[in-house]
Amino acid sequence: xxxxxxxxxxxxxxxxxxxxxxxxxxxxxxxxxxxxxxxxxxxxxxxxxxxxxxxxxxxxxxxxxxxxxxxxxxxxxxxxxxxxxxxxxxxxxxxxxxxxxxxxxxxxxxxxxxxxxxxxxxxxxxxxxxxxxxxxxxxx
Numbered sequence: 001x002x003x004x005x006x007x008x009x010x011x012x013x014x015x016x017x018x019x020x021x022x023x024x025x026x027x028x029x030x031x032x033x034x035x036x037x038x039x040x041x042x043x044x045x046x047x048x049x050x051x052x053x054x055x056x057x058x059x060x061x062x063x064x065x066x067x068x069x070x071x072x073x074x075x076x077x078x079x080x081x082x083x084x085x086x087x088x089x090x091x092x093x094x095x096x097x098x099x100x101x102x103x104x105x106x107x108x109x110x111x112x113x114x115x116x117x118x119x120x121x122x123x124x125x126x127x128x129x130x131x132x133x134x135x136x137x138x139x140x
Contacts, residue, residue, distance in 0.1 A: 031126065046080050048079060112139070
């Protein structure tokens with residue numbers, strides 16, 4: 001994932017897991033990627049094993065599972081901690097003073113300028129009108 005790929009793009013960051021009740025949200029993320037990718041949205045999944053160890057796989061296993069089950073083509077980063085003392089620098093930025101991530105599939109919409117547009121908790125569906133509005137705003 002190069003800085004050039006993200007330059008002047010809107011980004012949707014989502015902490016993801018393969019063995020979660022919310023895992024079917026991958027389908028909606030694929031749809032968002034297809035619908036808005038040409039307009040400049042980059043969907044990025046961030047595997048995380050902090051919630052009941054629901055993402056135990058290796059990077060290869062995660063990519064194989066998501067491709068086979070959901071036809072995921074968007075970027076999946078390496079596993080990261082989203083909460084606690086080992087919270088990754090990415091999630092330190094995303095969370096800021098907003099409090100811990102509640103569960104797998106929390107969503108952050110980032111504008112083309114790199115500013116956080118909105119945060120959505122895990123159970124927010126990918127077709128939620130407020131999420132769609134935030135993506136539209138991020139795209140400008």
